[in-house]
Amino acid sequence: EIVLTQSPGTLSLSPGERATLSCRASQTVSSNYLAWYQQKPGQAPRLLIYGASSRATGIPDRFSGSGSGTDFTLSISRLEPEDFAVYYCQQYGSSPPFTFGPGTKVDVK
Amino acid sequence: EVQLVESGGGLVKPGGSLRLSCAASGFTFSGYTMNWVRQAPGKGLEWVSSITSSSSYIHYADSVKGRFTISRDNAKNSLYLQMNSLRAEDTAVYYCAREWGLLLPYFDYWGQGTLVTVSS
Numbered sequence: 001e002i003v004l005t006q007s008p009g010t011l012s013l014s015p016g017e018r019a020t021l022s023c024r025a026s027q028t029v030s031s032n033y034l035a036w037y038q039q040k041p042g043q044a045p046r047l048l049i050y051g052a053s054s055r056a057t058g059i060p061d062r063f064s065g066s067g068s069g070t071d072f073t074l075s076i077s078r079l080e081p082e083d084f085a086v087y088y089c090q091q092y093g094s095s096p097p098f099t100f101g102p103g104t105k106v107d108v109k
Numbered sequence: 110e111v112q113l114v115e116s117g118g119g120l121v122k123p124g125g126s127l128r129l130s131c132a133a134s135g136f137t138f139s140g141y142t143m144n145w146v147r148q149a150p151g152k153g154l155e156w157v158s159s160i161t162s163s164s165s166y167i168h169y170a171d172s173v174k175g176r177f178t179i180s181r182d183n184a185k186n187s188l189y190l191q192m193n194s195l196r197a198e199d200t201a202v203y204y205c206a207r208e209w210g211l212l213l214p215y216f217d218y219w220g221q222g223t224l225v226t227v228s229s
Contacts, residue, residue, distance in 0.1 A: 035215045037154075044204055044219035045154065056217065088154055092214035096170050098144070098156035 004101035012109040019076040021104045023089035033092035036074045040085045111135040111218045113205045118223030131188040131205030139183035142208040147201035195227045
C-alpha cells in the first residue's frame with residue numbers, strides 16, 4: 001500500500017500570500033496518478049489537479065501542481081479568501097487502488 | 110448538470126445493517142466506474158469501494174471487506190452500498206463519487222454525502 005504524507009499539517013497565511021503544500025508518497029506513484037482536492041467545511045471535496053500537474057475544469061490558474069515519483073507539490077500563487085480550506089492529495093495504485101493523504105489545512109493568519 | 114445524491118444514512122447500533130443509495134443524473138451512469146469514499150467526523154478521506162460500469166470488477170478497502178457490498182443498477186442510475194456488521198469506526202459521512210475515466214483514476218464529481226452513525 002502506498003502511504004501519502006502531507007506537510008505541513010496546518011499552513012497559516014494571509015490573503016495574497018503564496019501557499020506551498022507538499023505530498024510525499026512511500027513508493028513511486030505510477031504514471032503520476034496523483035490528484036489534489038480542496039474541501040471546505042460541510043462540503044464535498046472538489047477536484048483541483050489531476051495527473052500531478054493538470055488543472056481540472058474551471059479551476060483558476062493560481063492553482064498549480066508539480067512533481068513526480070514520490071514528491072508532489074500544490075501551489076496557490078496568491079491566496080484568495082475562498083482558498084482557505086483543507087487540501088488532500090490522492091494517488092491511484094494497486095491494493096488498495098486509491099489512497100488519500102491526511103490533508104493540509106490552510107487557514108487565515 | 111451532473112448530480113449525485115446519497116440517501117439512507119442514519120443512526121444504527123453496532124452489529125446492525127444499513128443500505129446507502131446514490132441517485133445519479135446528468136450523465137450516462139452506465140459508462141462510469143463509481144466509488145464510495147467516507148470521512149469520519151473531523152478526519153480525512155478514506156476510499157471504501159469501487160464498482161466498474163458493468164459491475165465486472167469490484168474492489169473494497171481492507172477495513173470493510175467481508176462486511177460491505179457495493180452494487181449498482183444501471184437501469185435506475187443508482188449505486189448502492191450494503192453495510193453489515195457495522196462498527197463504531199464505520200461512523201462517517203459517506204460520499205458517492207464518480208471516477209473520471211479509465212486512464213483518469215480521479216473523482217471528478219461527488220455527492221453531498223450521507224451521515225452514518227454507529228452507536229448504542
